[in-house]
Amino acid sequence: MIILGIETSCDETSAALVRDGRELISEVTATQMQIHAAFGGVVPEVASRHHVEDITRVVDETFREAGSTWQDVDAIAVTCGPGLLGSLLVGVSAAKGYALATGKPLIGVHHIAGHVAAATLNSQIRPPFLCLVVSGGHTELLTVDEQFCFTKLGGTRDDAAGEAYDKVARLIGLAYPGGPKVDELAHDGNQEAYAFPRGLLDEEGYDFSFSGLKSAVNNALTKQRNRREEIDAKDVCASFQAAVIDVLEEKTRRALAHTGYQRLVVAGGVAANRGLRSRFTALASATGVEVVFPPLRWCTDNAAMIASAGYYRFQQGKENDLSLNAYAQLSLDTWQSWA
Ligand code: KG4
Ligand code: ZN
Numbered sequence: 001m002i003i004l005g006i007e008t009s010c011d012e013t014s015a016a017l018v019r020d021g022r023e024l025i026s027e028v029t030a031t032q033m034q035i036h037a038a039f040g041g042v043v044p045e046v047a048s049r050h051h052v053e054d055i056t057r058v059v060d061e062t063f064r065e066a067g068s069t070w071q072d073v074d075a076i077a078v079t080c081g082p083g084l085l086g087s088l089l090v091g092v093s094a095a096k097g098y099a100l101a102t103g104k105p106l107i108g109v110h111h112i113a114g115h116v117a118a119a120t121l122n123s124q125i126r127p128p129f130l131c132l133v134v135s136g137g138h139t140e141l142l143t144v145d146e147q148f149c150f151t152k153l154g155g156t157r158d159d160a161a162g163e164a165y166d167k168v169a170r171l172i173g174l175a176y177p178g179g180p181k182v183d184e185l186a187h188d189g190n191q192e193a194y195a196f197p198r199g200l201l202d203e204e205g206y207d208f209s210f211s212g213l214k215s216a217v218n219n220a221l222t223k224q225r226n227r228r229e230e231i232d233a234k235d236v237c238a239s240f241q242a243a244v245i246d247v248l249e250e251k252t253r254r255a256l257a258h259t260g261y262q263r264l265v266v267a268g269g270v271a272a273n274r275g276l277r278s279r280f281t282a283l284a285s286a287t288g289v290e291v292v293f294p295p296l297r298w299c300t301d302n303a304a305m306i307a308s309a310g311y312y313r314f315q316q317g318k319e320n321d322l323s324l325n326a327y328a329q330l331s332l333d334t335w336q337s338w339a
Helices: 033-037 044-066 085-102 111-120 161-171 179-187 211-226 233-259 274-287 304-315 332-337
Strands: 002-007 012-019 023-031 075-081 106-110 129-134 139-144 150-155 263-267 290-292
Touching (some): 002 304, 012 304, 075 304, 106 332, 129 233, 263 274
Antiparallel strands (some): 129 139
């Protein structure tokens, strides 16, 4: 079964053809990163306009790259939420137009389900597993069952992990998106230079909080600047990153112990982080749990993961009609409850 995936929830216009949820046939992504970097973050209105300009070309190129036509496609999957509303609407409207014109089934996909499904691309991994999703918009611990149904154990109460990376990057003057740059600097820094807080670490349950950490970094930098002390960005990044990873790792360790899962997927943009990957790899070897990270190209937003998640959704017998809408806020539970 071949599914066309479309993703436009933030600042990437992406389309992909994926066979049976796992095998990539072709993928084309137009990124707006350079455009938004000038503003220090994604400007929603600008993002929507670029999606409108790019979407048809991106879909056409995906077919061209595959040497395929609409006749080869079994269904169309599109991110319908959560994300930037104007951006989502472009993808959803395009997908509805294609579905209407071709008569192919339409599948609305939850963005987080996409990030999780990314782990199955070009891989043999099968659920059940525990999944930590860490992206610019989400920090969530989920269990995923054999049918690819999700149960949320906990999530962030304020900032997402990637959001914290981007905000801290901005505090030290790094361009958007700062996550990868913080990762790079942290590699050569001293993680004990600053004692930053580990949010909610002493609290039971699987919720996260990163806004206190961001404020602590801001306060430390302001204090040093007022004293005209030199700031070593590498040490700030290393200490910040250690605080983030300590919490992610410890909460995941507890969730593994509590649920007894033997397999762990770490997905989302922040799963590209080198420090995080090495800490979770060490956690896996210490606990005997298998850890899987999606390949780097599928950690950040892409349409292959949406096509993959759309496949699992379609296998559950679920599809949408042309009344499918876009939702800036959409919980996994709400999405799963759709008939
Ligand atoms: O999954 P994604 O592309 O978009 C959302 O769904 O949010 O994640 C983007 C986020 C950004 O906050 C970016 O700074 C962060 O992932 N990110 C990283 C790294 N690469 C991307 N954060 C830390 N280290 C990285 N290497
Ligand atoms: Zn994402």
